[in-house]
């Protein structure tokens with residue numbers, strides 16, 4: 144079976160790994176320069192690392208543990224709130240544990256799929272003025288709104304995916320010239336404009352100095368201020384960022400911002416994947432099940448199991 148997978152995030156890669164292992168002909172199309180999607184780490188020219196997407200993830204199911212194959216590390220972050228599960232990270236980058244899997248797959252990077260057509264029982268993909276081949280099955284693992292844009296031909300997908308909601312997230316990356324006086328490495332306050340603060344330098348594989356932090360604006364603040372440019376967003380929240388880090392503006396060596404338009408699922412589909420009317424085009428991703436890395440894995444994995452059975 145020739146299968147096209149759109150997206151090389153963890154849902155696309157988990158699906159591809161199972162199907163590839165069963166001997167199917169898999170091609171992954173990824174619009175970015177690299178794999179990992181929202182498992183993202185920004186590297187600065189002077190070698191600093193900021194995990195500006197997922198901060199950590201938990202492992203709750205056996206298939207996910209097997210998929211990770213011991214390639215992640217624990218982040219024993221000091222925090223003042225309870226958490227039942229260990230926090231796991233990729234090192235030195237969040238997506239590092241995906242590289243071995245990706246290495247065995249056919250991934251076309253910097254290839255944005257813009258059009259999908261169905262003709263005579265086969266799917267054709269196109270984009271950027273080019274055609275990317277003919278496939279028996281297509282799997283889209285982009286965020287839900289982007290799946291909708293690619294599947295206007297399917298009333299079934301439009302109506303089901305239309306009920307899903309994903310919130311944006313403004314992320315801020317900050318470097319201090321002196322170690323912070325803060326005891327905790329992780330802090331959450333869903334009620335505040337800045338809902339998360341994490342000491343990136345306390346994660347394995349990241350330089351301990353100078354100290355790097357990542358802060359997230361709340362879904363509400365991010366939604367209300369979505370269309371600001373990066374400079375404006377930073378300027379608006381800089382006083383609160385300094386307060387959050389117990390630092391003054393002069394303590395910050397550098398700071399930058401990143402806007403995730405589709406960051407965290409707030410209303411999932413409620414099923415691990417969904418198909419169109421033909422039963423040969425599928426959509427998967429975290430938004431099917433929840434807001435966590437493991438939800439994205441499970442969605443892709445369950446879809447692959449379904450395809451192997453059918």
Ligand SMILES: Cc1cc2nc3c(=O)[nH]c(=O)nc-3n(C[C@H](O)[C@H](O)[C@H](O)COP(=O)(O)OP(=O)(O)OC[C@H]3O[C@@H](n4cnc5c(N)ncnc54)[C@H](O)[C@@H]3O)c2cc1C
Nearest residue numbers: 150152153154174180181197198256285406429435436439
């Ligand atoms: C700021 C932030 C913080 C988070 N914190 C946590 C956390 O602490 N713990 C946790 O468990 N989860 C967290 N998450 C959520 C977690 O990152 C996601 O659930 C998970 O990474 C989603 O994986 P995915 O494969 O479903 O989607 P993605 O990672 O988004 O992958 C989809 C891929 O599809 C590609 N794509 C999209 N459209 C096209 C197209 N037309 N053509 C080709 N390629 C395309 C994209 O470039 C992307 O690489 C966070 C997310 C964000 C943004």
